[in-house]
Amino acid sequence: MKKIPAIRSGVQAIAPYQPGKPIEEVKRELGLSRVIKLASNENPLGPSPAAVRAGSQALREAALYPDGSCYRLRKALAGRLGTDPDQILLGNGSSELLILLGRAFVSPGEEVLTSQMSFVLYQTLAQLQDASLITVPMKDFTFDLEALARAVTPKTRMILIANPNNPTGTAVDPKALENWLEAVPSDCLVVLDEAYYEYLEPKLRPASLHWAANRENVVVLRTFSKVYGLAGLRAGYGVASRRIKEALDRVRDPFNVNHIAQAAAAAALADPAHVRRTVALARSERRRLAGELRKLKFLVIPSQANFLLVSVPDRDAQSWFQALLEQGVITRPVVGPFLRITLGTRPQNEKLVRACGRIVHAAHRRPAG
Ligand SMILES: *Cc1c(COP(=O)(O)O)cnc(C)c1O
Numbered sequence: 001m002k003k004i005p006a007i008r009s010g011v012q013a014i015a016p017y018q019p020g021k022p023i024e025e026v027k028r029e030l031g032l033s034r035v036i037k038l039a040s041n042e043n044p045l046g047p048s049p050a051a052v053r054a055g056s057q058a059l060r061e062a063a064l065y066p067d068g069s070c071y072r073l074r075k076a077l078a079g080r081l082g083t084d085p086d087q088i089l090l091g092n093g094s095s096e097l098l099i100l101l102g103r104a105f106v107s108p109g110e111e112v113l114t115s116q117m118s119f120v121l122y123q124t125l126a127q128l129q130d131a132s133l134i135t136v137p138m139k140d141f142t143f144d145l146e147a148l149a150r151a152v153t154p155k156t157r158m159i160l161i162a163n164p165n166n167p168t169g170t171a172v173d174p175k176a177l178e179n180w181l182e183a184v185p186s187d188c189l190v191v192l193d194e195a196y197y198e199y200l201e202p203k204l205r206p207a208s209l210h211w212a213a214n215r216e217n218v219v220v221l222r223t224f225s226k227v228y229g230l231a232g233l234r235a236g237y238g239v240a241s242r243r244i245k246e247a248l249d250r251v252r253d254p255f256n257v258n259h260i261a262q263a264a265a266a267a268a269l270a271d272p273a274h275v276r277r278t279v280a281l282a283r284s285e286r287r288r289l290a291g292e293l294r295k296l297k298f299l300v301i302p303s304q305a306n307f308l309l310v311s312v313p314d315r316d317a318q319s320w321f322q323a324l325l326e327q328g329v330i331t332r333p334v335v336g337p338f339l340r341i342t343l344g345t346r347p348q349n350e351k352l353v354r355a356c357g358r359i360v361h362a363a364h365r366r367p368a369g
Contacts, residue, residue, distance in 0.1 A: 099128065
């Protein structure tokens with residue numbers, strides 16, 4: 001028999017990432033005209049108008065390769081974050097930075113450590129390296145730092161902490177995190193994935209940038225996809241030691257952040273009012289929506305992010321996802337009874353609550369058995 005190219009066994013084991021369902025697909029498949037997406041933690045206000053202008057302008061220059069060093073964006077970030085420009089990592093989304101960190105630091109047979117019920121991409125990162133993903137249970141839906149410390153072995157090369165965590169929305173105590181860092185072996189890279197950092201209430205914000213700038217084994221990752229409303233452009237950033245930055249320069253695509261994303265992201269940084277509006281909306285809607293869903297007998301995990309993880313009142317999250325989809329609301333089933341709902345605008349969240357109410361009432365009308 002003729003041989004065909006073998007897919008690496010580590011790659012064969014990777015489950016392709018399941019993105020939130022796109023609006024157009026749901027409209028097409030269900031014949032709906034009005035569909036809202038509360039599935040991927042995007043900004044319901046969209047990008048800053050200044051970012052849209054800068055991105056449109058940059059599109060005219062799309063015949064040229066982008067600046068592979070991201071000079072302007074790097075400088076803008078360094079100014080805003082108060083860090084050395086040479087300690088800033090830039091990627092095609094922070095997802096790419098995660099994969100690149102794996103590529104540069106994790107060897108086959110080593111261990112990548114994280115928690116259960118965290119970001120699905122961490123699994124892919126480990127599998128791409130033929131490494132093992134080790135997960136510890138959560139404690140009250142929050143990363144259990146003590147359990148993580150106990151799970152460290154001589155093979156542990158990387159520890160990933162999403163803070164606030166996706167999909168639970170919970171955050172770790174900043175003081176506990178600082179103490180915990182002291183105990184991590186120095187040859188083990190700690191990645192603090194702060195995609196939702198801006199949504200944290202101020203007293204829960206760790207001094208993570210300071211740690212990343214001053215320790216050789218700490219990386220902080222953030223993104224333009226969430227609070228900045230630029231998920232479709234793919235721009236993520238991070239802060240780390242120069243040595244780590246140089247390692248990523250060896251393994252990345254030389255033009256990993258496209259020209260339009262660079263321009264729009266730099267402009268978005270210069271509009272902090274848009275970030276404040278976004279965070280204020282998420283905070284007030286978080287409180288309101290949690291209250292409404294609790295009235296409908298959902299269990300709502302307290303969130304520090306722009307989404308809520310809920311446990312649905314009956315049946316499983318998959319059937320709730322489907323029932324909501326049929327009413328034009330895209331959410332994200334996680335596992336078992338858990339459904340993740342991104343906070344939308346007030347009218348979007350009201351549409352969600354009405355849809356949930358109808359599902360609950362239809363279930364009560366159904367004869368038992
Ligand atoms: C959304 C998210 C990211 C970043 O996604 P990018 O769009 O690739 O920047 C990273 N980590 C977590 C936990 C996220 O939820």
